[in-house]
Amino acid sequence: MDSNEPPHYRISRIARELEAKGLDIIHMEIGDPELDTDKRxxxxxxxxxxxxxxxxxxxxxxxxxxxxxxxxxxxxxxxxxxxxxxxxxxxxxxxxxxxxxxxxxxxxxxxxxxxxxxxxxxxxxxxxxxxxxxxxxxxxxxxxxxxxxxxxxxxxxxxxxxxxxxxxxxxxxxxxxxxxxxxxxxxxxxxxxxxxxxxxxxxxxxxxxxxxxxxxxxxxxxxxxxxxxxxxxxxxxxxxxxxxxxxxxxxxxxxxxxxxxxxxxxxxxxxKDIIERNRKFYKEQTRYLMNELKKLGFRMVEPEAGIYLFPKVPEGIDGIEFVEKLLTLGRVAVSPGTGFGDYPDFVRFTTALKKEKLEEAVKRIRHTLEEMV
Ligand SMILES: Cc1ncc(COP(=O)(O)O)c(C=O)c1O
Known part of the structure; x- marks a missing residue:
């Protein structure tokens, strides 16, 4: 493996390997918004x-x-x-x-x-x-x-x-x-x-x-x-x-x-109406996921911009193990906090996904946490 490969690229690579075997994975590890480019x-x-x-x-x-x-x-x-x-x-x-x-x-x-x-x-x-x-x-x-x-x-x-x-x-x-x-x-x-x-x-x-x-x-x-x-x-x-x-x-x-x-x-x-529309989408999706994750015991500083959340994993859960389990068991790919510096108890979620996908992701995250305690 290339030692310069960022941890979230590694997760993404493993996720694609699992997809090639027929598993359906929700991608929350890469910041690629689930929005179509405006036709204009x-x-x-x-x-x-x-x-x-x-x-x-x-x-x-x-x-x-x-x-x-x-x-x-x-x-x-x-x-x-x-x-x-x-x-x-x-x-x-x-x-x-x-x-x-x-x-x-x-x-x-x-x-x-x-x-x-x-x-x-x-x-x-x-x-x-x-x-x-x-x-x-x-x-x-x-x-x-x-x-x-x-x-x-x-x-x-x-x-x-x-x-x-x-x-x-x-x-x-x-x-x-x-x-x-x-x-x-x-x-x-x-x-x-x-x-x-x-x-x-x-x-x-x-x-x-x-x-x-x-x-x-x-x-x-x-x-x-x-x-x-x-x-x-x-x-x-x-x-x-x-x-x-x-x-x-x-x-x-x-x-x-x-x-x-x-x-x-x-x-x-x-x-520029496009930016306004997209910004509204990002805000709504981020707020939704933030509230759902809080209910599951994640703690975070409320973001003021962008398309990510960086919460601390719930008490008693190991961050690195959570990322691995969430991928293999929950079929959700996220980025480990170690990809951003020495933050092993944190995880980054991309929030710019459609509502149905976020809802499904929340279910899978809940299920994974239940399996881990
Ligand atoms: C902070 C930051 N800088 C740069 C980039 C790269 O963006 P681009 O798609 O323009 O290469 C990203 C993409 O996620 C980013 O989050």
Whole structure:
């Protein structure tokens, strides 16, 4: 087995092996919303392909699309970005990987729990990882002492709103992180993919709102527009120089996002009602599952954004064993907390599934727990 394989990828692989043997599995381990992509987006992609947008081109991104993205960010955030602050990427994952490669540093601080790919990418490119922990008991907000550890690193990385916890960091925490970074001129890689899928009380604060140029923010069309298979995302930075360097690198390695996909992304941004509809779905599904899991003895901080829950397993249950049993006995795949840092008592559930599927999952979870006590 590949040692860089994140634990939730491993669970997903085993789940697919079980499916190949004829078992029906409910997938809650991967964040792929059970929503169809809006037809207007698909039509725009098809139209663009028929119009001949099937060649190389727009490696930094179609100018009108970058304008639309800058305008969208400016409308949601306290920013003044334009097209030169944006570079399109084939999804958020590649954006993170190429950013870390481009920065070419030695030590990365990751705010845990964190989406496991940060650990995997760091391993692949030989970055030494410094874990900055946050705790359930502190509502997943890092203490000042932990935040200070970021000062020992060259790159600060975090996911806000968080995958897996759905927490939004308060502005005071972001202020402190920017201050630590600026003391040494360190870089900040802020994964802000879930910024427009918020439904809690805390206002989202972007790192792009600060007068600190060594920052790259990561975004994607995957979840807000339910376009995971399109593979389209982007990075934004207040530093146009960083964007230019990144765009050159993107061109060298990937040549850009396929033009017809970029036209689909442009159509998506011209129809923001889609985000509102999807956000409502995510909120409702997350709330439903949260309430059902609480009834079963799971404890969690109520998420304020995104499509996940990260509860602590009920008292007396072993987290790792629960994940294994839930898959083999309950036929529900979830991600173990160890995929996000050292959190063996926690489990991540993807909530963006249709109601009937969530109801069935709850039944299976209940049954598995009954078998385990
Ligand atoms: C925090 C975070 N960053 C990046 C990604 C990657 O998204 P994309 O589909 O755009 O590659 C995900 C996907 O789940 C994510 O949760």
């Amino acid at each position: 987006i698909i039509d725009a992609m098809y139209r663009a392909a028929l119009e001949g947008y099937t060649h190389y081109g727009f490696s930094q991104g179609l100018p009108e699309l970058r304008d639309a993205i800058a305008e969208y960010l400016n409308s949601k955030l306290d920013t003044d970005l334009d097209r030169d602050n944006i570079c399109l990427t084939p999804g958020g994952k590649v954006a993170i990987y190429l950013t870390l490669r481009l920065l070419n540093k030695k030590r990365i601080g990751v705010l845990e729990p964190i989406w496991g790919l940060y650990h995997s990418f760091s391993k692949v490119i030989d970055l030494e990882v410094v874990s900055i922990r946050s705790e359930f008991e502190n509502r997943w907000i890092p203490t000042d002492e932990e935040i200070r550890k970021f000062g020992e690193t060259d790159i600060i990385s975090l996911v806000n709103p968080s995958n897996p916890t759905g927490t939004i960091l308060p502005k005071e925490t972001i202020d402190k992180i920017v201050e630590i970074a600026s003391e040494k001129g360190g870089y900040i890689v802020a994964d802000e993919l879930y910024f427009d899928l918020t439904y809690g009380k805390t206002r989202f604060t972007s790192f792009l709102e600060y007068d600190y140029d060594n920052t790259i923010s990561i975004f994607s069309f995957s979840k807000n527009f339910a376009m995971t298979g399109f593979r389209v995302g982007f990075i934004a930075s207040t530093s146009k120089d960083l964007i230019t360097r990144f765009a050159r690198y993107m061109r060298l390695v990937l040549g850009g996002v396929p033009p017809f996909i970029q036209f689909a992304a442009l159509e998506a941004l011209n129809n």
